[in-house]
Amino acid sequence: MATLNLVLMGLPGAGKGTQAQKIVDDFNIVHISTGDIFRSAMKNKTTMGLKAQAFIDKGELVPDEVTDGIVKERLSKDDVNDGYMLDGYPRNLEQADALESISSELKRDVNAVINIHVDPEVLVKRLSGRFICKTCGATYHKIYHLPKVEGTCDVCGGHDFYQRDDDKPETVKNRMNVNVKMNTPLVDFYEEKGxxxxVNGEQYIDKVYKEIKQILSNL
Structure with a gap:
């Protein structure tokens, strides 16, 4: 089988984390999450890590070229010889272009982009369903995990529940719209490149993975 160099895409709540773990376990490739490599680059004080830290310390967004540099540093390491999976990068077309140059220069071209597709409205329901017991902090979900007795916490018997601002439908909807706007051009970009x-992410987790595994095994 050819070396697998992947990009994993999907909107928040589509189940990327779960599927990423299964891919790594089965195909023995390195999972490169941008959050992790940022933290590592800053901790190890790499050239790009120091640049990123300077922006973060000022409360500014890290520019694309610094993000690209951190990804390049990571993809230059020997542990990705047998394949890698990028998660959280690229986030826009400029980064996608940069990744083409980086991976080509390092002779580690991306050979597949897996996009876990879930209808944004379904995702808003998934992500905005969480609510919490005010008394003990037990977490519930309007679709997946309701209290056994309506309005009563299973853990402490309390009747007071609240939703975190992050989980409120209007906040989730706004976040989703921003992500759809960012994702759509990338989907088109990689589709044009073949x-x-x-993959349909609205199925059971194992069914989603079965589809992904089939695609990767055929590459």
Whole structure:
């Protein structure tokens, strides 16, 4: 089988984290999450890590070229010889162009982009369903995990519940719209290049993975 160099895409709540773990376990490739490599680059004080830290310390967004540099540093390491999976990068077309140059220069071209597709409205329901017991902090979900007795916490018997601001439908909807706007051009970009494989993320977790595994095994 050819070396797998992947990009994993999907809107928040689409189940990327779960599927990423299964891919790594089965195909023995390195999972490169941008959050992790940022933290590592800053902790190890790499050239790009120091640049990123300077922006973060000022409360500014890290510019694309610094993010690209951190990804390049990571993709230059020997542990990705047998394949990698990028998660959280690229986030826009400029980064996608940069990734093409980086991966080509390092002779580690991306050979597949897995896009876990879930209808944004379904995702808003998934992500805005969480509510919490005010008394003991037990967490519930309007779709997946309701208290056994309506209005009563299973853990402490309390009757007071609240939703975190992050979980409120209007906040989730706004976040989703921003992500859809960012994701759509990338989906088109990779589709034009013939690298995109879209998987239906509204199925059971194992069914989603079965589709992904089939795609990757055929590459």
């Amino acid at each position: 690298l995109l494989y879209t």
